[in-house]
Amino acid sequence: MNLQCESMEPRVIDDNLLKLVVAKQGPREEAGQLAKQEGILFKDVLSLQLDFQNILQIDNLWQFENLRKLQLDNNVIERIVGLENLTQLIWLDLSFNNIETIEGLNTLVNLEDLSLSNNRISKIDSLDALVKLQVLLLDNNEIFNMMNIIYLRQFKDLRTLGLSGNPISESEDYKMFVCAYLPDLVYLDYRRISDLTKEMAKMKHQYSIDELKQRETLIQAQKEEAQAQREKLESHKAAFIEHLDGSFLFDSMYAEDVEGRKLSYLPGVGELLEAYKDKFVIICLNIFEYGLKQQEKRRVELDTFTECIQEAIQENQEQGKWKIAKFEEKHLLNLSAVRDESEMPVIEEKIVECGEDITQLFNILMTLEMQLVEQLEEMINLFERNIVDLVGLFIENVQSLMAQCRDLENHHHEKLLEISINTLEKIVKGEFNEDLPEDVRMLFVDKDTIVNAVGASHDIHLLKIDNREDELITRVNSWCTNLVDKIHTDEIMRNRKRVKEINHYIDHMQNELDNLEFTDNLF
Template sequence: MSRRYGKFEPSVVDEEMLRKAVEEQGPQEQAGRIAKEEGIHFNEVLQLRLAYRDILKIDHLWEFTSLTKLELNNNIIKKIEGLDSLTNLTWLNLSFNNIEKIEGLESLVKLEVLNLYNNRISVIENMENLEKLTFFAIANNLLGQLDNVLYLRRFKNLHTLNLYGNTICKEENYKCFIAAYFPDLTYLDYRLLDEQTKNQASAKYQYAIEEVRRNEFQVQQAVETSQSQEAELQLHRDAFVEFLNGSSLFDSMFAVDPEAEELHCLPGVADLLQTFEHQLVELCVQVFEIGLDEHKLRETEVKCFLSGEKEAVADNQQRAAQMVANFEQHRRKWIVEMRQVSDTNLLDVKLSHYSNEIDQLCDSLMALEIQLVIQLEDIIKDFEMNISDMVGNFIETVQGIFAQCRDLENSHHEKLREIAVATLEKVAKNESEEDMTDEVRMLFSDKDLVMNALAASHDTHLLKSNNRENQLVTRVNAWKAVLIKGIQDKEMKRHRKRISEIHNYMDYLREQLDDFLFSKA
């Protein structure tokens, strides 16, 4: 069923093998020679054939980020791995290997064709992210549970399925079962599924299918609810105000306050605590709502900046492209003219003139790039100023509200202290309430113990409030710093790349000139 080791040792996927494979499938003769001279860039390769090479382990493919089609069939691969960076892959052939488990496909979200024919796979699994799958071949494997095929119902675009050669195909109702549960399937085991077969299968499995659909609907609802909640929470995180739309801060204050429970048993403290919670939650909700509003404003500002940056770059690129197009048009005429010139002196004049035009083109392209750099510097500077103002205003507002939270806690603490002092006096005079628990009565038999408990509780509450404020401020400042640095680094990378492109183009033009001179010699 699967491939055995051949007479040669297993091969290792290394740069030499990959380069050779790319060269073999690339252009030949003159075009191939030029490609080799200019260098092979793995990140530009779209298709790669690595079949019949006795490969044992998939490796060294991380540079092939543009790859759309990969052939690894007829090797001795045991494990699906090393494909994480191939996010543009749409076609993958791993047939005729020794694979035992479906795995390592999480990042292949664009995959449409997956061929696992002739391996050792016993379970269909770990394919959740392959939502665009249209063709799936897993024939001649070890699938033994027909119900396991229902896993594939999640792929709404699946129209071709090949299960031939598995144990499940020997079951009496195999074809009818597949036709019933996959009504949109067009081909099964290389044969067309006609409508009559589908209708008969649907009627036979009607009630079972309805039950499966109900279960799938419930699961889908649960998934959508979970995704919606996670998306909402992520929005709150992005706004730096997660869990501030309720009593989370209040709860955290008392979650680590061991003395709070005994102090709260005092007469009047329950109402005091309820008021404190209500007022603190109101302040937290203010921070939460302001945070969401500010997040929208920041997003709008970022989108506006990116749009302006893109427009400036596109306009500059268009002007540069027009310069090059005009020059290329002139260069073609020059080549025709030069080939017709026989006078050496006249040829020297024209060559000198052409060389000067190359220099002028270089100067013009460089000047155009410098204009863009200056323009983008101004755009980035304005953006940085706007974002800094927005973040600064947000932080100032938040700090003001958290100051109110601290004032609220101080007020609550003073009121609680008054009740505690009054209780201490009553206990000292043996006038305490009859419903006071033994633990509370013991606590209030020692004034220092009560005062220390109050102080510790107060410090804990203030610490929680301060920590949440500092967390918010630190994160929003870090976000701003990363954003600005990312924009600056991106612009620097763009500028360097553009300078390199101009120099490479100039080198190309001068090489062409040298080649022409050599041909005329």
């Protein structure tokens, strides 16, 4: 459905304008009359033409969720906004407006053709999401930096580019530069690029392009590595043990521990900390490895359950199809016999028999469904017990390992307190000759101060351990609860859908029989 609007006074795009467009440019003749009666849903509109309207602001287009083509040229639009819901858009014309910055296109991942000609744009950017872009028209803007061309190298499907009328197009090397750095381009400024031009451009800029390709290869490798790290982190999060494969938790204990960092200057504390960290990290690694193994067990349990569910449903459906096929075979013969029969008593008898067959089929199908419901309920309850047991075992062992972390922290606290008290006694007696930073010496004014400092450090460490343990337990319990709830909900929805299908089929067969009986009674 293509919609076009006539010129009107300056405005924003509001519902009144959109309704006017729909009313004036909807389907014609019989379809048009039907549309006037029932109305046209905005979500059914595929093409919308709003050019020459003096539109200042784009708004109220969210309802056009299936729009493919949008024409907004020759208006007074200053900013690209309000297009985020038009994710199906393929063609967009915003030429002849007052746009200074490319923005607001991040969700238009299907856009292939974009026209921004005759605006006030000075930089080509913010197009990264347009991975399908084939045509980009930016004629008669204010683009002056040739490096904008290099930005366009990321668009592998770009074949048509318009940049005439920009300051960069006045450069002597403009055409050669564009053809060299965008070798897959077919049309530049509405003219086809010859193979000879491409070859000359490549030769002229060969050295610079080779350097650029090396940088691009390095950047791509870094992007792939970053993506791999993100995927790895997501898999660890799914197992609830992210950042436990190293010293992250230990380091986080000291990140906010001002007193602990001060106390690390004391003689012997460095070696104590190193030994503490090594043992702590080993426990974290144990939690991490155990978490991965338990995640695999939960996955296998879920996959096995899902497979069993699907097999049970499929087997039940096959039984139902067979029952229906046998019924229809007999039913069609009975209907044929009714049509061929001339004696009314015989007709009525056969119609009653058909009705009884329909009722019998209904009972059979509903019995099959009830059997399936009971079978699936047993499977779901068994799975629920198994997954709850797996999660409970996981939590129990994680708590045991976290308790070991706390034991290490308590042991470290005792040793650190012992060193700190000994240091205080030496300072009081004048027997301490080590150089300490001034803020560290301030802790040794009396016993209460140093004990409080060591205690504050200890409390921070325990809090970090407790918080990580609580977070893990909360998340895995939440995952388990949500999974089981979803399985129960999905089964309820499946059952309702199946019962509806059975009733719909039975009603159809009964209506067919009733209409047959009614028709025969007319003769």
